[in-house]
Amino acid sequence: MVRVKRNSGHVVGDDVVVAGEVLKQMPRKTELRRRDARGGIHLVAANLDVLGIVVAPDPPSGFIDRAIVAARVAALQPFLVVNxxxxxxxxxxxxxxxxxxxxxxxxxxVSAAHKSGLEEVQHFLGVGHRGAFVGTTGVGKSSLLNVLCPEIGLKVGALSDYKGLGRHTTTVSTLHALSGGGELVDTPGFRDFGLVEISEEDLAIFFPGFEEHDGISCRFRNCRHRSEPGCAVAEQVNQGIIHAERYATYLEILTEVEKEQAEFRSKGWKNQ
Structure with missing residues (x-):
């Protein structure tokens, strides 16, 4: 057994070569990162290929969309688990x-409490996927993992009195092999999923529901779907193909990303 220091730079999912007491990290295929409410960036796991976004009643506004975009930019296939x-x-x-x-x-x-609907998730992961569940605290990620991989026995916390949110029951990320095939990383619960290093172009390309329909695409490849001429998304909103509510959500997240990019560029100029 080799002890891994907390500040070693290694994360769950890393491929390493062990030489005595030294771990040599191999190149990563993918990285899953998130930004917390204070702006800090955290590397959650490496070498995943799928991301399970777990939701339950009253998910935070925009959480699903942010998680889907983050997954797609990280080259992960997102899937939704409604617990x-x-x-x-x-x-x-x-x-x-x-x-x-x-x-x-x-x-x-699914229902982790009633152990229903999990067969489909097991079949999806069982073809050899390595994934993680992300979701706000209290949606039942640990309960899902306990059903999918019962030998790990993760603690499940009661809901707190604060807005019905669950207590944090997982403090470190861990990798678990599933009996039917595939692997899952258990990640600490968090109440936000901030986009990390996402450009306006990334959001425009990967926002769910803005995928090309019937071969129709925007006139400009870097269209941000705000006010550009020949925007296929704007036209589909006008036609009712894309709901106005979805477009409003997109514009809200786009404004956040533009602000973040502007702050990043400003800091870069100040440091020159």
Whole structure:
């Protein structure tokens, strides 16, 4: 056994070569990172190929879209897991998720508490995928992992009194092999999923629902879908193909990304 220092730079999923007490990190194929509410950037895991976005009733605004974009930019295939489908209030969320994301990403309705719907998730992961579940605290990521990989016995915390959010029950990321094939990384719960190093062009390309329809594309390759002439997205909004609510959500996130990019460029100029 080789002890890995906390500040070694190694993360869960890294491929390494062991030479005595030294670990040599091999090149990473993919990296999953997130930005926290304070602006700090955290590397969550390496060498994943899929990302399971777990949601339950009352997800934070824009969380699903941010996670999907982050996954796609990181070259990961996103999929949605709607947990707590045994609760009546989840039906409304599931309906909205299906209406919004069917055709963009795979969707799995499950109940970790009742152990229902997990067979489809197991089959999806069992073809050899290595993935992670991300989601705000309290959506049941640890409960899902306990069902999919029961030998790990992760602690499951009760909901706190603060807005019904769960307590953080996982503090470090860990990699687990699934009995039916595939691997899952358990990541600490967090209430945000900030986009990391996402450009306006990335958002325009990867925002769910803006995929090309019937071969129709924007006039300009770098179209940001705001006010450019010949924008296919704007035309589809006018025609009702893309709902105005989805377009409003996109513009809200685009404004955030533009602000972030402007701040980054400003800091770069000040440091010159």
């Amino acid at each position: 707590k489908c045994d609760l009546a209030e989840t039906a409304d969320l599931l309906g909205k998720v299906k209406n919004t994301y069917t055709g963009s990403v795979p969707i799995f309705p």
